[in-house]
Each structure stands twice: as structure tokens, then as C-alpha cells.
Amino acid sequence: MPKTILLTAGGTGGHLFPAQALASELQRRGHVVELATDERADKYGSAFPARRTHIIASETLRGKNPVALAKTALSLLRGTLQARGLVKQLVPDVVVGFGGYPTFPPLFAARLTGTPSILHEANGVMGRANKMLAKGVTAIATSVPLKGLEKALAGKCVETGNPVRDAVAEVSGAPYPDLSEESRFGLLVFGGSQGARFFSDVMPEALALLPEALRSKLRLVQQCRPEDLARVGQAYADLKVDAELHSFFTDMPRRIADSHLVICRSGASSVSELTVIGRPSILVPLPHALDQDQMVNAEGLAAVGGAWPIRQQDLSPQRLADELARLMTAPETLKQAAAAALGAGKPDAVARLADLVEQVAAGTFVAKGDGA
Numbered sequence: 001m002p003k004t005i006l007l008t009a010g011g012t013g014g015h016l017f018p019a020q021a022l023a024s025e026l027q028r029r030g031h032v033v034e035l036a037t038d039e040r041a042d043k044y045g046s047a048f049p050a051r052r053t054h055i056i057a058s059e060t061l062r063g064k065n066p067v068a069l070a071k072t073a074l075s076l077l078r079g080t081l082q083a084r085g086l087v088k089q090l091v092p093d094v095v096v097g098f099g100g101y102p103t104f105p106p107l108f109a110a111r112l113t114g115t116p117s118i119l120h121e122a123n124g125v126m127g128r129a130n131k132m133l134a135k136g137v138t139a140i141a142t143s144v145p146l147k148g149l150e151k152a153l154a155g156k157c158v159e160t161g162n163p164v165r166d167a168v169a170e171v172s173g174a175p176y177p178d179l180s181e182e183s184r185f186g187l188l189v190f191g192g193s194q195g196a197r198f199f200s201d202v203m204p205e206a207l208a209l210l211p212e213a214l215r216s217k218l219r220l221v222q223q224c225r226p227e228d229l230a231r232v233g234q235a236y237a238d239l240k241v242d243a244e245l246h247s248f249f250t251d252m253p254r255r256i257a258d259s260h261l262v263i264c265r266s267g268a269s270s271v272s273e274l275t276v277i278g279r280p281s282i283l284v285p286l287p288h289a290l291d292q293d294q295m296v297n298a299e300g301l302a303a304v305g306g307a308w309p310i311r312q313q314d315l316s317p318q319r320l321a322d323e324l325a326r327l328m329t330a331p332e333t334l335k336q337a338a339a340a341a342l343g344a345g346k347p348d349a350v351a352r353l354a355d356l357v358e359q360v361a362a363g364t365f366v367a368k369g370d371g372a
Helices: 013-028 039-044 066-090 101-113 128-134 166-170 197-209 226-239 252-257 268-277 293-303 317-328 331-343 349-362
Strands: 004-008 032-037 053-055 094-097 117-121 139-142 157-159 185-190 218-223 242-246 261-264 281-283 307-309
Touching: 004 013, 004 066, 004 101, 013 032, 013 166, 013 268, 013 349, 032 066, 032 101, 066 101, 094 101, 094 349, 101 117, 101 128, 117 128, 117 349, 139 349, 166 252, 166 268, 185 197, 185 252, 197 218, 197 226, 197 317, 226 242, 252 268, 261 268, 261 317, 268 293, 268 331, 281 293, 281 317, 293 307, 307 331
Parallel strands: 004 032, 004 094, 032 053, 094 117, 117 139, 139 157, 185 218, 185 261, 218 242, 261 281, 281 307
Antiparallel strands: none
């Protein structure tokens, strides 16, 4: 029987992309999908595979200032009232949340109305918003085993993996590009949907320190913020580096597949895509994160031999140049890391998560109690 499923996700790619993948799979199975998100994702609304997109008020918890806390509480209360009305209107069979504070109102509304719900945690450590919601949901879908998880929640957990977009699945396990002495070396650098200022600063200096014989072999693709494009492009032109720079790549999965090495942050979606496609990476976790989720993600991939994490504070231009020189001259090391990354991937994550959604919607999911 077709079910009505309400998905809720924060308005960033890291939350929306897994939700988008699940929405596509659920629609293929004949279910009706609705999306609840915040105003940041409004621009994605027309592309998101849902019957309708509903904008719900929310606010991220920032600091401990009493005024800021009061504003956050009021915004979340308003969002919860909106979400409660939406849940009563749609009467979904299940509500599925993908993390971030915008998921708080719909999932809390599901709890208030007795609607079954699923919380998806993409990272290796549970975020603050998800911790507040975890006890009230029917099931918790995880990408990897969670670090520091309360024993009382373990029985609700099902390791599904992190769903990837159809465009990623299409290049899953693509053969590692040929890397001979004559071939160009494909290097991809990105830092989120809008790029990262840090990479725009450190990469030109690092490549200037790279031996010219190696620099001339590079085929660099880099994502930069719009305001950095001109200066970074000029720096590479001065170094005679073959570089393609854009502020956004619509074909990022293909770019990953075409690369010999990737340098990027270690957000959950990025790590999932690297493992499903199977490419080695230098991971630079976002510093100063309260939950240190990106560090945990990077360490998990490093543990299986698929990546080399380096803290941003330790990644000087000279360190990066040394790492590039080492890896560019070690094709077997890169191939082994690519295979290790691929071995850690879960290309069927979206199917596993859709199966869990159907179980919860049908009332057949049974938690394992206290984790035994």
C-alpha cells in the first residue's frame, strides 16, 4: 500500500542530499513524499522530488546568551506549532528527519501527535539537535557505528549507511583512472557547496612549493568562493598550472570519479560519496566544530586506509606540498587507498533506509530494547 512520508531536513546540501536520495527511492516504490525544511532550502524546492515543499520556522542554537536562547526557543516553538498543523493536515505514516535544527519542529510534532518517526544520523557522532530528538523517535538510522552513543538508544539503531544522490550511484565503483608516468594527475579540491576560503589560500602556495616536474603534470579542478575565483585563477596562471575553477559544480560525482586524489572537508555527504565512488582523499575536518563530527568521520575513513586526515592548523603550504609530492609519486598507494575507500562504502544505503521507512510506516519495526 502506498504510504505518505514526510521528510524533514535542514537547508544545506549535507542534510538535503540524503533526503533527496531517499525521496527519489520512495517515489520509485510508489509512495507519496512531502518535504518540510527551512527558508534556506527554498531554492531547492522545485528540484527536490517531493509533492510539496513546506517551509517551517526554525533556529540554530548559538551560544548561551539569554536573549539569543529566548529567540531560538520562540522560533522553535513557532516552528513546532506549524509542524504540528502540517502533520495533522497530511497525516503521514512516518516522519523522517535528517538532522539539524530545522528537523526539530517536525520530529517533535510527530512525537506530540503519536506519529511514527525515524531520525537519520549521517555522522559518526550524534549532533546536538539529534541528541535532543533521539529518545522520542521510533528508530534511528545510522551511517556508521556511533561514537559515544547512550546504551538506552542502541536498540533503536539500524546501520543503513548515508544515502547518496542518484548521480553518485551512477558512478559507484567506477574504475580508478589510469595513472602512468605519461598521464596527467587529476586533483580535485572542494570545501562545501560554496567552496572554502582555506583551500583558496593554501593551495596556490602549496603548488608553488611543488617541484615543477610534478606541477606540470597536474590537472586541477577546484571549487572556490565567487570572490576568490579571480585571485586564485591568477595565481595558478602565474604557476602555469592547468586549473579549472568554479564556485559550484553541478557534476561533482563525475568530477570525483575522474580524480586520482581528492582534497576536501570531511562532512558526512562528502565522505559517503568518496566511499561509494571509491577515491582516496586528504581530509581536512572543519575546525572548531562543537561536536567534532568531521574529525570523527575522517578518522573512520582513515582507519580502513581510505584517507589521510590532516587538521587544518597542521596543514601548512609546505606540509601540503610534501603530501602531494609523496602521493603523486606513489600510484600503488593511491590505488590501494581507493580500493579501501570503496570497501567502506554502502552504495545500497538508500534501499536500506527505504526498507526501514516501510517497516516503521507499516508498524513492523521492533526496537531491540536496551541494545542487547
